[in-house]
Amino acid sequence: MQMTSKDSINITAFTWPAGFDSDSTHAGLKEEQDDMGWIYSEVPASAAGVYTTNQFQAAPTKLTKQTINLKHQLQAVVMNSGNANSCNGAQGQTDALKMQALSADKLKIGKDLVAVASTGVIGEPLPMDKIEAGISQLHLSQSAGITKAILTTDTHPKTITVKCLIDNQPVTLTGFCKGSGMIHPNMATMLGFVTTDAAIDGQQLQSMLSTTVDETFNQITVDGDTSTNDMVMVMANGVAGNEPLTESSEDYPTFVKAFKLVLTHLAQEIAGDGEGASKLVEVNVTGAFNHLEGQQVAKAIVGSNLVKAMIFGADANWGRVMQAIGQTTAHVDIDGVSVSINGMQMVANSIATGIEDAKVSASLKNSKVVIDVDLNAGSAEGTAWGCDLTYKYVQINASYRS
Template sequence: MQMTSKTLIEVSQFTWPKGFSADSTHAGFKPDQDDMGWLYSSTPANAAGVYTTNQFQAAPTKLTKQTINLAHQLQAVVMNSGNANSCNGAQGETDALMMQKMTADRLQIDPQLVGIASTGVIGEPLPMDKIKAGISQLKLTQNVGVTKAILTTDTHPKTMTVKCLIDGQEVTTTGFCKGSGMIHPNMATMLGFVTTDAAITGEDLQQLLSTTVDETFNQITVDGDTSTNDMVVVMANGAAGNQPLTKADPDYPTFAAAFKQVLTHLAQEIAGDGEGASKLVEVNVSGAYNHLEGQQVAKAIVGSNLVKAMIFGEDGNWGRIMQAIGQTTAHVDLNGVSVAINDLELVYNSLGTGIDDDKVAATLKQNKVVIDVDLHAGKATGTAWGCDLTYQYVQINASYRS
């Protein structure tokens, strides 16, 4: 396919942008898989981040936020799974700083160019001997193992690469993330990392990330719980050679669309890989009073345990969708709501259509369930993603530490 400035090309094979290296290793947090990794840019990259609003924000998350806020630049991010380094008090903060310094020393860069990320069990001290050993083993390669090294209860890595033309130059944007449980973000998801070789200022990148997160990661939910370690970090090193992007640039919408395509895919991957999930659920709201209310209603439906259980049980009990809508403060035409599941209309003008239960049960067997809702209160829309609630979710979380 010939690429034009108006064409986005989704790349099926994961590809690092120009100037980026990565690696992973087994440091011993987990018995039999890689559990540490890093990202590295050959030059300092402009950076942006969004972070959990949980009051018990973990030490690595706080330090990365402080580091990025200094000058919106990073050159490396080091990460581990198996231990969150959260709720460890002053020792946790000291260990986070040491993890940052050890990485900087290994790469011979300024510590203030190093972000860190941790995920795993909360409240256990970070074993610094394992951190030190892991950092000493990491190399500057094109290894994609880092996409697996951050996983906890995830069943697979979540990755995405999109290429587009900016200022006549091919720009690559790649993202990977982890997230399966404790997902109800108010900023992003568990851990997400996006790299791009586009040239764009840190301030513009931060604005783009914050705006796009609100439309993607902030519109997913698995279990209604917000983690202490949630973070999404973006690094843009400019290696593609385009003129630095600004909002006034005619190619800015193309880059923004490619960026959103990456984050949207990753958000859907997290929703579909919710702990124990058997189905990806997408809710599309139309006829909302404004976009904020459309988003609110969509997330309320996809986050309702009653709706999630209904979908797992393949039961067309549309009343559960109506109660989820009614619990919000959104404007609603109480006599005009319509609801459809996989294009089967269950509700029209707020009344059941009498559709055959067997037809609804059959469509709910699909791996993806799409719920369309029309509030008839305006012209705005909203979308959210989630999953069903299964017996396995309880099994996983009843024995998480083991």
């Protein structure tokens, strides 16, 4: 790929940034598919992370947070699916530490440079014999197998690679994530990983990640449940050779834009692949009193079970949207709200426009549904993403451990 414009940002085929390797293996935590893997940087990388606010934070999540906070630097992350290593008491902490130590020994790096991530069933001890055997089978390659190895109820891997120019050097950002149910991030079983060969200080990376997560991953919801294992992690190894990015760097806005593109894409992928989902739902709010209220209203609408069921049933019942708005504490012009569904205005000045429900219902059968709301209370905006609520969601979660 050749970029001709300095500020051009291009989505390309999946590839690891320079200096990164990966591998995956089947350790036996799940049947007939890879369930363990790692990512490795040839040099220590700047690192940042955001984590679940669930009070029962899983052992690997706690350990990774502690490790990153030491000096905002990592060289590897080891991960598994099939078992969350959550709510396992002191044994869970011991097992997470052992995963970290085994990986560090295999890679010949310090333990304080290895993060750990786990996802799967809560409350079951890790089968450490399988974990140890799995780590012994891992090597270094350009494999993308890890993007599949971390999946649980997901229907497909969620990945993106973006390229841009920073200091006239080609820079790559590659992200992947998993998440389908228990998704209501406030930094669900949601894990996200972003790697880049750009040079940027760890504290600067942390600030960028925290800000961007609020606009992306924290604006998705599938079922309103926040998991014990959520985290989003970034590693930037500087192999691209650019001058370390700061807010005053000429190309900093380009990198921020590329970074937000990666996180937005991954967030939408999770929302659209919600357990049992048949439709991606996007809600755009305008006329909000401030940005925070715009975000809150958008997420309230997309998270409403009544709205989600309405969309699944292709029922053009705009009253569901109005109730979702009304139950928030946001500023609203009670007599001035507008609601459009898939570009068709159903509500103006808080009353029906008279558009035929049949036209809107037909559009609700599309794989993506867009709801636009004007609160007429200010000039701020907000956006959130989610999915419909289907019979299959109940079926999946009624037999999750079976």
